[in-house]
Amino acid sequence: MVKYIDEQLDAVLHALADPTRRALLKQVGRKPCTVTELAEPFDMSLAAVSKHLKVLECARLIIKEQDGRTYWCHLNYQPMEAIAKLIREYEQFWESQLDSLEHYLDDTNTQEKPS
Amino acid sequence: MVKYIDEQLDAVLHALADPTRRALLKQVGRKPCTVTELAEPFDMSLAAVSKHLKVLECARLIIKEQDGRTYWCHLNYQPMEAIAKLIREYEQFWESQLDSLEHYLDDTNTQEKPS
């Protein structure tokens, strides 16, 4: 039996696994934005964008700061560190395995997606 | 209107956003494994694990090599590079924004999850 410990990592990866949310995050990264500003380029309702922002907020990838009736969304980089760490782990494995696999990958890494 | 270009990135992030799949990937990283071997520690059916492996395979995070009636699963590190790149992008934004935000984050990064 394997335990499910890392809910935070789940949340961050899930939040990032959506192109709308990545685009929102990129915009927020350029400069802090209000919800309406963020929603403007998207072909969806404000409520839908608001939901996406909530997912990002729960993953702590953004922080909302209220100022009167408007909310300013800021990028928070911190949760990405966990992902960077995860990737470095796999990288280590990868390097220790490289020899055994490279003969195989040379032929397959450029192929199409499996069905 | 924003375009949805990066299906590959979607697939990789979605594949990683599940603790079972991360555990499978970690195991495969230690050494190439068969499907049955991989399924053994999990409290779920072989078919369920097989489905998870398919998700990982579609994201190209693993490669399955058939040998008779068994399949050997290998880690493929390549797709992680895209994520590493994505994170570096946000890191850049982050660094350019740090000043404007640090007064706020000092107080909030240790708080509980927003509802």
Next chain:
DNA sequence: CAAATATTTAACTTATCGGTTGACTATTTG
């Protein structure tokens, strides 16, 4: 060739996701 083994596929269930619309709350402005 029959039985056992390794794995996938199909059909189904329940839960979650991503979107919608409409109502609601809070704040600002005339």
Next chain:
DNA sequence: CAAATAGTCAACCGATAAGTTAAATATTTG
């Protein structure tokens, strides 16, 4: 205070996800 503005929340819908069990497909072995 009434109207406009900024945003959230709730209820709903269709699609996808993650699991199940049972049947199907190869492949190996006695």
